[in-house]
Amino acid sequence: MAKNARIEELIAEGEVQGYHKGYLCRTRDPWYIVEKISVPDxxxxxxxxxxxxxxxxxxxxxxxxxxxxxxxxxxxxxxxxxxxxxxxxxxxxxxxxxxxxxxxxxxxxxxxxxxxxxxxxxxxxxxxxxxxxxx
Structure with a gap:
């Protein structure tokens, strides 16, 4: 879980909304972390x-x-x-x-x-x- 109280609140709110059950979120571990991409030129x-x-x-x-x-x-x-x-x-x-x-x-x-x-x-x-x- 995140170490910032506000971020933890947002993650919990997202779970209440069911965001963690969405297709892309289901494939991530943890569900709220998005992939890192290289900054394009x-x-x-x-x-x-x-x-x-x-x-x-x-x-x-x-x-x-x-x-x-x-x-x-x-x-x-x-x-x-x-x-x-x-x-x-x-x-x-x-x-x-x-x-x-x-x-x-x-x-x-x-x-x-x-x-x-x-x-x-x-x-x-x-x-x-x-x-x-x-x-």
């Missing part, structure tokens, strides 16, 4: 009409399931690296946006397109950017 909004939002994660935010996060496997230590900036710039560029739109699917005929995680993995990054990423 770049955040991407997966839906848009004209553009997908692409932001360098300078504040170290951990996204919910409403944003996608990209984390470079090879990166220099500390701060915003040239590689992260180059990839984010390309993703925001006309050619990067076009590549993501091609990979995306139409969403309910309302003009929105949605980029699924698997489709994002298929976006081809140009060699000039990929070369920077591979160091």
């Amino acid at each position: 770049i955040l991407i909004g997966p839906m848009g009409k004209e553009t997908f939002r692409v932001v360098v994660n300078t504040v170290g935010a951990t996204p919910t399931n409403t944003l996608y996060g990209l984390r470079l496997n090879r990166r220099r230590s500390g701060g915003i690296t040239e590689e992260i900036g180059a990839l984010a710039s390309w993703l925001r560029s006309d050619s990067g946006q076009d590549a993501m739109r091609v990979a995306a699917r139409s969403h309910h005929g309302d003009g929105l397109v949605k980029l699924e995680p698997g489709a994002l993995k298929q976006v081809m990054v140009p060699w000039t950017v990929a070369n920077l990423l591979m160091g």
Whole structure:
């Protein structure tokens, strides 16, 4: 159990509400601990009409399931690296946006397109950017 009285109250309240019986909570031990994820370098909004939002994660935010996060496997230590900036710039560029739109699917005929995680993995990054990423 948590060591903070307020946190313990919230956990007990959650149990009274039955949150611990929900699908995801049932699979966790303890039920109220969520998985730790690595902080991504770049955040991407997966839906848009004209553009997908692409932001360098300078504040170290951990996204919910409403944003996608990209984390470079090879990166220099500390701060915003040239590689992260180059990839984010390309993703925001006309050619990067076009590549993501091609990979995306139409969403309910309302003009929105949605980029699924698997489709994002298929976006081809140009060699000039990929070369920077591979160091």
